[in-house]
Amino acid sequence: xxxxxxxxxxxxxxxxxxxxxxxxxxxxxxxxxxxxxxxxxxxxxxxxxxxxxxxxxxxxxxxxxxxxxxxxxxxxxxxxxxxxxxxxxxxxxxxxxxxxxxxxxxxxxxxxxxxxxxxxxxxxxxxxxxxxxxxxxxxxxxxxxxxxxxxxxxxxxxxxxxxxxxxxxxxxxxxxxxxxxxxxxxxxxxxxxxxxxxxxxxxxxxxxxxxxxxxxxxxxxxxxxxxxxxxxxxxxxxxxxxxxxxxxxxxxxxxxxxxxxxxxxxxxxxxxxxxxxxxxxxxxxxxxxxxxxxxxxxxxxxxxxxxxxxxxxxxxxxxxxxxxxxxxxxxxxxx
Amino acid sequence: xxxxxxxxxxxxxxxxxxxxxxxxxxxxxxxxxxxxxxxxxxxxxxxxxxxxxxxxxxxxxxxxxxxxxxxxxxxxxxxxxxxxxxxxxxxxxxxxxxxxxxxxxxxxxxxxxxxxxxxxxxxxxxxxxxxxxxxxxxxxxxxxxxxxxxxxxxxxxxxxxxxxxxxxxxxxxxxxxxxxxxxxxxxxxxxxxxxxxxxxxxxxxxxxxxxxxxxxxxxxxxxxxxxxxxxxxxxxxxxxxxxxxxxxxxxxxxxxxxxxxxxxxxxxxxxxxxxxxxxxxxxxxxxxxxxxxxxxxxxxxxxxxxxxxxxxxxxxxxxxxxxxxxxxxxxxxxx
Numbered sequence: 001x002x003x004x005x006x007x008x009x010x011x012x013x014x015x016x017x018x019x020x021x022x023x024x025x026x027x028x029x030x031x032x033x034x035x036x037x038x039x040x041x042x043x044x045x046x047x048x049x050x051x052x053x054x055x056x057x058x059x060x061x062x063x064x065x066x067x068x069x070x071x072x073x074x075x076x077x078x079x080x081x082x083x084x085x086x087x088x089x090x091x092x093x094x095x096x097x098x099x100x101x102x103x104x105x106x107x108x109x110x111x112x113x114x115x116x117x118x119x120x121x122x123x124x125x126x127x128x129x130x131x132x133x134x135x136x137x138x139x140x141x142x143x144x145x146x147x148x149x150x151x152x153x154x155x156x157x158x159x160x161x162x163x164x165x166x167x168x169x170x171x172x173x174x175x176x177x178x179x180x181x182x183x184x185x186x187x188x189x190x191x192x193x194x195x196x197x198x199x200x201x202x203x204x205x206x207x208x209x210x211x212x213x214x215x216x217x218x219x220x221x222x223x224x225x226x227x228x229x230x231x232x233x234x235x236x237x238x239x240x241x242x243x244x245x246x247x248x249x250x251x252x253x254x255x256x257x258x259x260x261x262x263x264x265x266x267x268x269x270x271x272x273x274x275x276x277x278x279x280x281x282x283x284x285x286x287x288x289x290x291x292x293x294x295x296x297x298x299x300x301x302x303x304x305x306x307x308x309x310x311x312x313x314x315x316x317x318x319x320x321x322x323x324x325x326x327x328x329x330x331x332x333x334x335x
Numbered sequence: 336x337x338x339x340x341x342x343x344x345x346x347x348x349x350x351x352x353x354x355x356x357x358x359x360x361x362x363x364x365x366x367x368x369x370x371x372x373x374x375x376x377x378x379x380x381x382x383x384x385x386x387x388x389x390x391x392x393x394x395x396x397x398x399x400x401x402x403x404x405x406x407x408x409x410x411x412x413x414x415x416x417x418x419x420x421x422x423x424x425x426x427x428x429x430x431x432x433x434x435x436x437x438x439x440x441x442x443x444x445x446x447x448x449x450x451x452x453x454x455x456x457x458x459x460x461x462x463x464x465x466x467x468x469x470x471x472x473x474x475x476x477x478x479x480x481x482x483x484x485x486x487x488x489x490x491x492x493x494x495x496x497x498x499x500x501x502x503x504x505x506x507x508x509x510x511x512x513x514x515x516x517x518x519x520x521x522x523x524x525x526x527x528x529x530x531x532x533x534x535x536x537x538x539x540x541x542x543x544x545x546x547x548x549x550x551x552x553x554x555x556x557x558x559x560x561x562x563x564x565x566x567x568x569x570x571x572x573x574x575x576x577x578x579x580x581x582x583x584x585x586x587x588x589x590x591x592x593x594x595x596x597x598x599x600x601x602x603x604x605x606x607x608x609x610x611x612x613x614x615x616x617x618x619x620x621x622x623x624x625x626x627x628x629x630x631x632x633x634x635x636x637x638x639x640x641x642x643x644x645x646x647x648x649x650x651x652x653x654x655x656x657x658x659x660x661x662x663x664x665x666x667x668x669x670x
Contacts, residue, residue, distance in 0.1 A: 177576070179578075180531070187558060188520075225605030226605060228603075236367070243513065268560040268561045270557070275610070276607045
């Protein structure tokens with residue numbers, strides 16, 4: 001089977017060096033990312049990739065995003081450095097890295113739209129977005145020009161959970177301990193942002209915008225009936241805002257909007273979640289992804305376990321081909 | 336098939352009247368609960384129950400819990416009123432309501448332990464807890480006497496998500512809109528509290544304490560491999576606290592601790608989530624529950640759809656019997 005790994009992480013050298021030298025990088029973040037060498041050490045990364053025959057990667061920047069590390073005065077420049085670095089790595093090793101997603105400075109929305117346009121013209125295959133910009137939502141009107149640019153390119157958004165300061169500092173004593181914010185908070189983040197992108201009208205306004213979400217849709221598949229019945233009465237739990245017209249504005253059943261997302265298999269090799277998510281999104285909207293280099297063995301373990309899970313699924317071989325590479329070829333416009 | 340509905344909601348009259356007259360009840364909460372008559376109107380509730388042959392309920396108080404409505408000066412008294420009211424309803428209609436779970440004033444931990452002891456001796460079949468006490472976690476040492484009391488009784492805790500002020504006010508702009516806090520925030524709450532009860536040592540210290548969680552374990556089944564591999568490095572993302580000994584303290588693999596929970600089928604009639612959750616917890620740890628009277632038709636829709644989902648599962652008839660009533664008989668010590 002041919003595999004295109006749609007969502008995994010790598011930080012090119014010049015960007016990585018700037019990251020660890022940034023104010024945030026000199027604290028926890030720098031220590032943490034340095035502890036994952038396959039995130040920035042190209043030779044090591046190639047060794048991970050080469051363990052798997054007929055396996056290639058679409059590279060996405062490792063977190064954190066530029067807008068968490070630098071203010072709007074500096075983030076546009078850093079996004080460019082990251083994107084050009086990713087392009088260079090791909091150009092050097094096209095047999096291992098078949099493409100990359102660009103980052104954009106979301107704390108500078110106008111510059112974000114410009115950098116998306118530049119990077120996509122320069123060959124980027126997608127734009128990676130965090131689920132929030134330092135705790136602020138990404139569905140505001142200031143981002144519409146960015147989303148229009150991406151829609152026009154025909155290439156997808158890759159949506160990745162972003163830690164926000166509030167996840168750590170303000171989320172309430174009950175969720176701040178034991179790294180709950182990382183293990184459970186991130187998928188929660190992804191789910192919330194999917195809902196917001198729908199209810200704010202972004203997905204209705206831009207019907208051709210393709211969005212690939214991490215963790216196989218996070219909380220959405222398992223809770224499909226909860227969403228459908230719970231949000232059927234959107235507005236009943238709220239007195240300070242009028243949500244009366246939101247569902248009607250969608251122009252189609254709400255759950256269709258959730259199924260319009262694409263979702264990746266980055267579940268760390270979890271089988272029962274993969275079955276659940278695949279049943280929700282269907283084989284045309286699920287893409288193989290490993291989340292490497294996270295997990296044991298510089299990501300090789302996640303790659304291997306995820307391959308095993310898909311191989312063992314009780315579905316048609318043609319569906320497995322879609323999941324493992326055909327959907328990625330179409331979505332990223334690969335040859 | 337005989338059905339015992341392990342987790343659904345009803346507020347006895349005297350308690351309900353006090354709720355709507357409380358300061359919080361005079362605002363949003365009162366309006367919202369009044370909009371669900373089968374939550375407090377006994378005649379209406381009986382009509383819902385009587386639509387289903389061989390179907391009975393274990394009653395749990397409708398939210399919010401006493402500790403969110405009243406301070407510690409008043410919450411112990413209100414818990415007693417709620418519990419005695421539930422006991423009375425069950426005594427009057429034992430053919431429909433085969434038992435009830437007691438509430439305890441968690442903002443007054445000593446009184447909570449006392450009320451649990453009193454109510455359990457008085458015939459309560461469980462103790463219902465919210466996942467937080469006004470945003471504060473429920474795994475602190477101040478609650479150990481309460482948990483010891485419940486463990487000694489042999490009866491279970493029913494764990495229900497609790498809205499905290501921080502969910503609304505401080506959770507970040509990105510999650511406060513579109514009732515995301517209710518639809519997605521509540522299952523997130525449940526998942527976080529399960530993790531905290533394990534990592535804080537509560538479940539290790541009290542190995543015979545049985546805890547039934549709402550929504551079939553919320554985020555835990557879908558993300559089983561993420562939890563297992565992500566928390567395998569607990570401590571690596573943290574610099575200000577030492578989590579080095581936490582996993583060792585558990586005395587068994589972490590995922591076994593999650594599987595020790597009992598989980599109910601309250602997924603609003605969702606099929607793919609039910610399959611996923613059942614595969615995680617197994618038929619010995621899953622209990623039929625509807626979450627009535629929430630959902631359409633005063634809860635009848637959730638009851639009916641959940642019954643259908645279980646009937647259609649590709650599992651042994653004996654496993655369906657466990658899920659529909661045998662596990663409940665054992666857990667609640669019913670005749």
